[in-house]
Amino acid sequence: MIVQPQAMDFADSLSLQSGASIRDYRLAYETYGTLNADRSNAVLICHALNASHHVAGVYEGQDRSEGWWDSMIGPGKPVDTDRFFVIGINNLGSCFGSTGPMHDHPETGRVYGAHFPVVTVEDWVNAQARLLDRLGVTQLAAVMGGSLGGMQALSWTLQYPERVRHAVVIASAPNLNAENIAFNEVARRAIVTDPDFHDGFFYEHDVIPRRGLRIARMIGHITYLSDDVMNEKFGRQLREGLELKYSTQDIEFQIESYLRHQGDKFSEYFDANTYLLITRALDYFDPARRHDGNLAKALAVATARFLLVSFTTDWRFSPKRSREIVKALLDNDHEVSYAEIDAPHGHDAFLLEDARYLAVVRSYFDRIAKELAP
Amino acid sequence: MSDRTTLQSIARLVPRGSRVLDLGCGEGALLDLLQREHGCSGYGVEIADANVLACVKRGVNVIQLNLDEGLSMFDDDSFDVVLQIDTLQHLRNAEVMLRETARVGKLGIVAFPNFAHWPNRLSVLRGRMPVTKRLPYQWYDTPNIRVGTFKDFEVLATRNRLSILDAFGLQDGRERRFLPNLTASTAVFKFERA
DSSP states (O other): OBOOOEEEEEOSOEEOTTSOEEOSEEEEEEEESOOOTTSOOEEEEEOOTTOOSOOSSBOTTOTTOOOTTTTTEETTSSEETTTOEEEEEOOTTOSSSSSOTTSBOTTTOSBOGGGSOOOOHHHHHHHHHHHHHHHTOOSBSEEEEETHHHHHHHHHHHHSGGGBSEEEEESOOSSOOHHHHHHHHHHHHHHHTSGGGGGGTGGGGTOOOHHHHHHHHHHHHHHHSOHHHHHHHTTTOBSSSSSOOOOSSSOOBHHHHHHHHHHHHHHHHOOHHHHHHHHHHHHHOOGGGGGTTOHHHHGGGOOSEEEEEEETTOSSSOHHHHHHHHHHHHHTTOOEEEEEEOOSSGGGGGGSOOHHHHHHHHHHHHHHHHHSOO | OOSHHHHHHHHTTSOTTOEEEEETOTTSHHHHHHHHHHOOEEEEEEOOHHHHHHHHHHTOOEEEOOGGGOOTTSOTTOEEEEEEESOGGGOTTHHHHHHHHHHHEEEEEEEEEOTTSHHHHHHHHTTSOOOOSSSOSOTTTOSOOOOOOHHHHHHHHHHTTEEEEEEEEEETTEEEOSSHHHHOSEEEEEEEEO
């Protein structure tokens, strides 16, 4: 499937949860498949931390340009673009074409930098809803996402219950626990304390806080894998030969080499301010907060049917957290199915091809397709 | 246990329009029937991946959980009916789960293979563990780790202060109310907390 990125500009001001607002912004997006005559087959895919609107397919003439969820979405795939009209949107504040901290503030003409407003999951959902309005999509057959994307899917069912028929929430959580916020904070401190960060205005100094970004990515990466997978992949393998070098600073073990490589790659394409913004959005998400911490009360307004999926070795967004969402849905008598996939790959599993996982999602979308007018 | 007449006789015990929790729901056939023909709603609980997938295919709500870890996800009296159809005999904590069934449901319905069915007795008299259509396993590979009889369940129910509202045997899709402990390969109980 050859796909093309598109962009939509919004002049009108969008009010944000913080009380701030943003205007004259752009959202990058992609669509696959065709919206049917009664506009009932639209599926919105929400992305997580470092992904984008490029969900599936490839760009013409670009090798290895598959979208980040290409195993899940496309012609004949579990979310079948021959039947569904699928939309991917790059979130506000991200760094893949939507307006973000690297762009100019429309009033000052100066780069946003650290002055880019703090955006939340709820703000993203509002921005996505505006884009859908302009595409003529009033109701989604389904909204789907993994991790932070799952939070957006969940939030859709609370902010716009009448606009969502199904929500597919994968490897997600009703909020971050302290340990999870702690990991985010370590990553943020790595970035903010990099001398090249310049309080978020590094663009003007023509530098990039690469060291901070690398370390942020390294710690993130550790938490996305499971102990077992790391041991299986790297174990205690040395990078070179069999002899120890007795050096404190050289790369000695394979895992070090792998993490440094991941960090280097990431620092080439990801924006430091975006990393801060998106991890903050993760930290802030907590729909139960306005309901005295009672998640069941928070989910009472939802009318969508839900599919939740978690992975047994995912300790960053553990099955326990998904079960909390399931319980809150049960307490409300909402329609929900829940699959706990016994996969070894930790949090990363939601992006990988596990036959049981893909089969459950495929079957769920087959049911959704049957509800559509022929 | 999934033949239609058997499902029908169990479905008859479920009041119309009930909110149902089906523990060990298999491929979701009973829930499907209850939803389509008895106006019920609810959820199945399953541990096996293949069964979870079958339920999703059918459009039956299913929650993947290990029942041996308990029912902490479900509040007291949160369901009109809790079903345990051919589930009890697979559970390590069968007694705890029976109490949990009574806690979560206003009504409990349990069905399990009756070990005192006469062909089984005959087999044991001959000195061999029974291998029948209903209990098709050898003693060394059976998944039925709790082997009990119709009468045994009555004792267990009393011990756990459950009052039995209805009890009968099922044989070849027919209810057996005369000497069920002898004449039926399946025992069925409907109960509530006393």
